Amino acid sequence: MKKRSATFLFFMLISLVGQSNLHAQNPVICRSQPFVLNYTKTQYGGANQNWSVTQDQNGVLFFGNTYGLLEYNGAEWKQHTDPRIGIVRSTFADDNGRIYSGSFEEFGYWKKDNYGKLLYYSISQDLPGEELSNASIWRIFRCEEYIFLHSFGKIFISDGDHVIGSLSTDRTFLPMFKYKNRPYVFVLDTGLFYINDNQELVMEPGPDFLKGLRIQNIFELNPDTSIVFTENNGVFFKTGASYIPAWDSDNEYLKTSHINRVIRINEELFAIGTITRGVIITNRDGNILSQLDRSNGLQNNAVLDLLKDRDNNLWIALQEGIDLTEVTSPFRLVEDKTGQLGSVRCSKVHRGKLYLGTNHGLFFADWQKLINEEETEFKAVPGLDGHVISLGVIDEQLICSYNLGTYIVEEDRTTQLSRIGGQNILVNSSNPNLGYQGQYSGLGLFRKSASGDWLFDKVLLESTQTRYLEMDHEGNLWSSSAFKGLVQHQLNKAGDSILHSSYFGKEEGFHSDKNINVFKLENRLVFSNEGIFFTFDYLNRTIVPYHWLNEQAASFQNSHIIYNEGNSNYWFLNRNSLGRFHYTPDSLELKYKVTYDYLHSSAVEFAENVSSTDNGQYIIGLVDGFAILSYERLSGKSMNFPLHDIQINSFLSISNEGAIEQLEISPGSNPRIPFRMRNMHLKFSVPGSGQGFFSYRYRISDQEPWLDLGNANELRYNNLRWGSYILEIQALEETSERESSISFPFSIMPAWYFHWIAIASYFLIVLIGLYVARRIVRNRMKHHQQVIREKLKRESARKIADLKQEYLQRELRNKSKELLNYTIMLEKRNELLERLKSILVKEVNDPGAPPTKLQLKLIEIIEKNISSRDDWQIFKVHFDAANSDFLEKLKKLHNELTPSDLRFCGFLRMNLTSKEISALLNISLRSIEVKRYRLRKKLNLEHDQNLIEYLMKI
Numbered sequence: 034m035k036k037r038s039a040t041f042l043f044f045m046l047i048s049l050v051g052q053s054n055l056h057a058q059n060p061v062i063c064r065s066q067p068f069v070l071n072y073t074k075t076q077y078g079g080a081n082q083n084w085s086v087t088q089d090q091n092g093v094l095f096f097g098n099t100y101g102l103l104e105y106n107g108a109e110w111k112q113h114t115d116p117r118i119g120i121v122r123s124t125f126a127d128d129n130g131r132i133y134s135g136s137f138e139e140f141g142y143w144k145k146d147n148y149g150k151l152l153y154y155s156i157s158q159d160l161p162g163e164e165l166s167n168a169s170i171w172r173i174f175r176c177e178e179y180i181f182l183h184s185f186g187k188i189f190i191s192d193g194d195h196v197i198g199s200l201s202t203d204r205t206f207l208p209m210f211k212y213k214n215r216p217y218v219f220v221l222d223t224g225l226f227y228i229n230d231n232q233e234l235v236m237e238p239g240p241d242f243l244k245g246l247r248i249q250n251i252f253e254l255n256p257d258t259s260i261v262f263t264e265n266n267g268v269f270f271k272t273g274a275s276y277i278p279a280w281d282s283d284n285e286y287l288k289t290s291h292i293n294r295v296i297r298i299n300e301e302l303f304a305i306g307t308i309t310r311g312v313i314i315t316n317r318d319g320n321i322l323s324q325l326d327r328s329n330g331l332q333n334n335a336v337l338d339l340l341k342d343r344d345n346n347l348w349i350a351l352q353e354g355i356d357l358t359e360v361t362s363p364f365r366l367v368e369d370k371t372g373q374l375g376s377v378r379c380s381k382v383h384r385g386k387l388y389l390g391t392n393h394g395l396f397f398a399d400w401q402k403l404i405n406e407e408e409t410e411f412k413a414v415p416g417l418d419g420h421v422i423s424l425g426v427i428d429e430q431l432i433c434s435y436n437l438g439t440y441i442v443e444e445d446r447t448t449q450l451s452r453i454g455g456q457n458i459l460v461n462s463s464n465p466n467l468g469y470q471g472q473y474s475g476l477g478l479f480r481k482s483a484s485g486d487w488l489f490d491k492v493l494l495e496s497t498q499t500r501y502l503e504m505d506h507e508g509n510l511w512s513s514s515a516f517k518g519l520v521q522h523q524l525n526k527a528g529d530s531i532l533h534s535s536y537f538g539k540e541e542g543f544h545s546d547k548n549i550n551v552f553k554l555e556n557r558l559v560f561s562n563e564g565i566f567f568t569f570d571y572l573n574r575t576i577v578p579y580h581w582l583n584e585q586a587a588s589f590q591n592s593h594i595i596y597n598e599g600n601s602n603y604w605f606l607n608r609n610s611l612g613r614f615h616y617t618p619d620s621l622e623l624k625y626k627v628t629y630d631y632l633h634s635s636a637v638e639f640a641e642n643v644s645s646t647d648n649g650q651y652i653i654g655l656v657d658g659f660a661i662l663s664y665e666r667l668s669g670k671s672m673n674f675p676l677h678d679i680q681i682n683s684f685l686s687i688s689n690e691g692a693i694e695q696l697e698i699s700p701g702s703n704p705r706i707p708f709r710m711r712n713m714h715l716k717f718s719v720p721g722s723g724q725g726f727f728s729y730r731y732r733i734s735d736q737e738p739w740l741d742l743g744n745a746n747e748l749r750y751n752n753l754r755w756g757s758y759i760l761e762i763q764a765l766e767e768t769s770e771r772e773s774s775i776s777f778p779f780s781i782m783p784a785w786y787f788h789w790i791a792i793a794s795y796f797l798i799v800l801i802g803l804y805v806a807r808r809i810v811r812n813r814m815k816h817h818q819q820v821i822r823e824k825l826k827r828e829s830a831r832k833i834a835d836l837k838q839e840y841l842q843r844e845l846r847n848k849s850k851e852l853l854n855y856t857i858m859l860e861k862r863n864e865l866l867e868r869l870k871s872i873l874v875k876e877v878n879d880p881g882a883p884p885t886k887l888q889l890k891l892i893e894i895i896e897k898n899i900s901s902r903d904d905w906q907i908f909k910v911h912f913d914a915a916n917s918d919f920l921e922k923l924k925k926l927h928n929e930l931t932p933s934d935l936r937f938c939g940f941l942r943m944n945l946t947s948k949e950i951s952a953l954l955n956i957s958l959r960s961i962e963v964k965r966y967r968l969r970k971k972l973n974l975e976h977d978q979n980l981i982e983y984l985m986k987i
Contacts, residue, residue: 061373061396061411063658065403066366067323068633069330072355077110079103083350086340089126092677092721094342096350097121102134102143104151106682108718108746113143115153125173125180131193133180135170140182140189147697149683156191164199172208176216181228183209188218190232198232212251212259219248238274246276250295252303254317262295262305268319280319287313296339298360304347306336312349314360325349329407331356342721343677363666366632367409368658374411377654378640381424383431386444387652388414389659390421395433397444400646404661414445424644425457427468428485432458439470439489451489453477458487459502464528471499471512476522478529494522494531501551505558505569511551515639519549519560519576542576543567552595554582554603555616564591585621586614598645606641611653625664627653628726632660676773677720679762684779686710689752696779708784712751719764719773727764734758755783857953862898870895922987929971937964942984 074081080099088094096103101114102121123135132143132151141155157165164187172183179197182189185205190198205221216228222244225237247264251271254260261269261276267284269276278284287305290313294306298314302322305313311326311334325331335352341360342348349356369375375393382388382400389396395414403409420436431442432450439451439458455472458479468479468487476493499512510522510531518538522531538546544563552559559579560567566586568579583590589605589612596604601616602624612626629635634655642654651662684696686706696704706713719727729742733750742748748762757780764773785791873892877884919942920935930938940950947961954961969980 061369061371061413063367063369063374063398063409063411064329065407065409066329066368067325068359068362068364068366069325070357071330071332072110072357073332074354077103077105077355078112079110081353083337083355084120084122085124085338086348086350086355087124087126087132088340088342088348088721089130089132090128091680092343092719093680094340094348094721095124095126095132096355097124097134097338102132102151106680106718107677107720108682108716111151113151113153117141117155117158118153120169123170123173123182125175127175127180127193129193133173133182135173135182135184137169138165138167140170140173142193145699147699147702148695149681149698156194156196157189160196172210174209174211174216176211176214179232181209181216183218188228190228200228200232200234202234207247207264208249210250213253217251219246221247240274240276243276249292252295252297260303260317262292262303264292265289280315283315283319283321286321293336294339296341298341298345298347302360304339304341304360306339306349308335310334312336312339312347312358323407325356325358330358344721361666363663364627364632365661365663366634366658367403367661369411372657374658376637376640376656377642377652377659378421378637379424379642380644380652380654380659381426381431382644382646382652383426384443388424388431388433388442389654390424390433390435392420394418395421395424395435395442404650412445414442414447416440416447417442422454423457427458427460427487428481430487432487434470436473441487450479450487451477453489453492456500456502459504461528462504463508467528469493469502469504469510471502473498475499476502476510476512476531480529490529493529494534496520503551503553503558506556507571511558513549513551513560516547518543518546519551537576548593550593553597554595555601559595561591561593561595566590582621586612586623588612588623588626593639594641596643598651604643604651606636606643608636608638608641611641611643627662629655630726634658634660676764676766676771679717679764679773679775680720681775681777682716682718683714685714687712687714698777703778703780705780705782707782708755708787711753711755711781712749713753713779714747714749715760716747717762717775718746719766727766729762729764731760731762733760735761739763753781755781755787866895866898919987923984926987927972934968934971937968938984941981944981 077096077098079096079101082099083096083103084099085097086094092107094105096105097120098112099120101112101118102124104111104113118134118136118139118141121134121136123133125133127133127142130144134140134143134153138157139155140157141153143151143153145151168184168187170182170184170189174181178192180191180193182191183206186201188200188206188209189196190200202220202223204223207219207221209216209218211217212227217225218228218234219225223236224239224244225248226234227237229235246261246266246269249262249264251259251261254270257272259271260279261271263269265288267288268279270279280287287307290305290310291308292305293308296304296306298304301316303315303317305315307313311324311331313321314323314325315321326334331349331351332354333351336349337352338350340348340350345359345361347358347360349358373393374389374396375391377389377391379390380388385400386397387400387403389411395417396411397414398409398411414433417433417435417440421433422436423434425432433440433442433447434454434456436454437452438449438454441448441450451470453472453474455470455477458468458470461467461469466481468481470477470479472492474492475496476499478490478493479487480490481487497514497517500515501513503511505511508524508528510524511519512522513519518536521535521537523533523535524530525532537543538549543549543560544565548562550561552561558569559582560569560576566579566582567576568582569575570577586592586605589607589610592605592607594604594606596606598604603614603616603621605612605614609630610626610628613624615622615624632653632655634657637654637656640654644652646652649664651664653660653662681698684698684704686694686696686704688710689712692710694710696702696706698704717729726744727746728744729746730739731742731748732739733753758778760777760779762775762777765771766773870892873888873895876882877888877892920939923935923938924930937950937954940953945953947958947965951958951961956964965980972980972983974980974983
């Protein structure tokens with residue numbers, strides 16, 4: 034195992050040494066790559082060959098293709114065909130919304146209907162068949178009020194709707210062009226002609242050799258001189274009838290390029306489309322500024338047509354495909370196809386050399402050659418074959434730090450300052466002889482010697498890797514790392530030692546302990562963390578959100594690098610884009626923004642970088658090379674042109690059941706959508722946007738907040754309520770902050786049950802309902818009153834009967850009570866008479882005294898007056914009559930009750946007191962209580978159950 038490891042390390046060492054030698058001996062050749070965007074037939078959905086290109090007033094592009102007419106609205110491609118046309122050889126967009134096209138034996142125009150569909154209208158259909166026999170229309174343009182359509186044998190003149198004339202030749206017409214606001218055409222082997230106001234061909238005077246020049250186009254340079262481009266004879270200057278060859282050296286190159294199409298980019302530049310060498314960009318002095326061909330981006334070298342669009346981009350119709358480039362782009366992309374250069378992590382222009390620090394080492398090249406030439410030779414700096422961390426200039430010395438140390442660099446010569454690598458050296462603002470460096474293992478101190486040389490002094494602090502370093506106005510040193518938060522170091526007066534360190538992390542106000550970055554913005558500390566800018570509150574000694582900066586640089590809140598280029602200009606960098614801001618006390622104004630997608634590359638993550646030069650150029654590091662931004666050329670960049678208005682490409686209304694209806698999208702259409710179709714689907718775009726990257730937002734009412742759509746160029750809105758709406762859509766170009774917007778009104782019709790007829794019906798139904806309800810209520814009220822009257826009669830009768838019954842019952846109870854009292858009284862009388870009788874009988878029966886007549890008379894009277902009937906039975910009969918057979922019911926419920934118990938219950942039900950019952954029964958009150966207790970047991974009553982209430986309920 035050890036042997037295998039040793040072998041592996043040996044070969045790794047050999048590999049590194051070999052790579053180092055390779056870098057030292059073999060320079061890296063980098064090529065400047067223009068910005069070219071390729072559209073293949075797979076993308077645009079047509080044939081390979083694209084014969085012509087034009088752009089309408091809205092910015093929409095149209096291409097003549099072998100399969101028909103292609104349309105590009107900035108977001109999607111569409112192909113249009115018609116049975117009457119075949120290969121579309123020529124196209125021309127008029128300002129009235131028409132797109133003229135020419136094909137074999139057919140020409141006409143296309144126009145969109147109110148629904149956005151492109152329809153074809155033939156102009157040539159009324160011509161006799163022989164007029165167009167075997168003719169293909171190769172060129173179309175407008176001059177004054179007429180449309181001119183060119184074929185090799187005939188020129189047709191149209192007013193836009195009909196053919197009003199034609200011109201023919203027995204030779205061959207080369208493609209027409211407009212010169213001095215007149216239609217011109219070169220007749221093969223004859224000469225140069227123009228069409229006068231009488232629609233006649235008039236030959237211009239010229240030398241005899243002019244007959245064989247095959248002129249493609251002529252442009253005025255000044256009132257006296259014009260420039261003439263020919264197919265195979267190069268370029269000439271034309272003064273009156275005189276033709277003089279131009280551009281001696283470059284002219285020979287153009288003669289062999291087979292010029293097919295020439296357009297003017299601006300007053301100084303021309304784009305020459307060739308059949309064999311792609312596109313050549315020259316100035317009016319004949320200097321070839323750049324060339325686009327298959328070697329640097331074009332899909333094919335055969336250029337069939339050229340168009341400079343309204344955003345100053347160049348569209349190239351090719352034999353195979355469609356390409357787009359920015360002729361005046363402020364960017365140059367420099368790539369290393371071999372991969373030897375690596376990912377550019379830092380850069381610096383110093384003493385005429387561009388230094389690039391990459392993950393493969395440090396490289397340098399001549400800056401002026403790089404600017405002026407397409408290919409540049411980069412040389413590796415010997416001994417620095419590793420991971421370069423930073424490049425900086427201090428006291429006119431270039432200092433490079435990489436993973437194995439810190440060096441002073443002068444081209445391919447190096448002087449070691451330290452064996453420890455780290456970030457750029459930060460010079461002490463109060464003591465310029467001291468410098469601090471964030472290193473892999475903490476903080477290092479550098480000191481300037483008396484001779485002015487920087488020397489490593491010592492390690493100030495051993496800790497984790499320091500990523501960023503700044504010094505505040507108090508002389509404190511602030512350091513941050515990727516994983517360990519932020520630290521404030523208080524230095525001594527000399528600045529060469531740390532007195533105290535304070536840690537700041539999540540608990541101290543940040544959103545996270547990781548990825549806290551520290552920078553300075555106009556002498557104020559700025560920290561970035563988790564998409565938010567923070568600063569230090571010196572009054573309260575706390576970390577607080579930097580609200581002003583978060584508002585001013587809202588689109589760059591997720592920046593983790595801020596680069597100060599000087600003069601209050603700052604670059605904010607994140608993994609997706611970088612922006613240049615200018616600082617004023619009142620605002621932070623975004624001057625320019627570019628995305629890495631726009632550069633067709635990506636950033637080196639967590640090492641995004643940009644550096645400035647003294648002449649307004651910037652080097653932007655990329656994973657596969659770098660880009661050079663010439664800021665002064667931004668004045669010619671498309672960002673200074675207003676964006677085209679957003680265009681609605683389609684508007685569909687959809688029902689919940691899936692039915693789809695195409696709606697009108699023409700200006701002022703204000704579509705009215707049935708309620709059942711209230712789900713909408715819109716597609717929109719910014720025409721002519723080319724390489725533009727857009728973010729969209731929308732709202733459907735000015736009372737609602739804006740809703741972001743991101744990069745999506747379509748919108749769905751479901752189940753809208755009925756009413757009138759104004760849909761507002763805004764597009765923001767990410768590379769320039771240019772805005773475009775559109776307001777599109779539409780209406781959702783009420784449901785059928787909300788239609789005015791339905792509402793009128795509802796009103797009528799309500800009236801009828803109210804009338805019927807009124808009748809029903811009146812009838813019901815009458816009936817109810819009758820029922821109430823009858824009920825009152827019955828109630829009155831019942832109450833009278835109840836009152837009579839109650840009266841009778843009450844009378845009966847009174848009589849029963851009187852009877853009871855009378856019965857009791859009789860009982861008492863009988864008892865009294867029995868006692869008197871007993872006394873008399875005793876005296877009569879006394880043997881010592883014979884009875885007297887009076888005694889016997891009294892006994893007789895007493896016997897006659899003692900009632901012989903059972904007084905209790907009399908009482909029971911009357912009590913039951915008054916109390917609904919109470920005693921019988923009680924006897925059935927409790928058959929164990931004795932007559933004495935029944936009598937006692939009757940007394941209790943009559944609500945007699947214990948004293949009254951005691952007197953009636955001739956027993957004591959104590960006996961009455963005992964009798965109550967025994968009665969409760971016989972009746973099985975609970976302890977809390979009332980005896981009298983129980984008896985009253987029976």
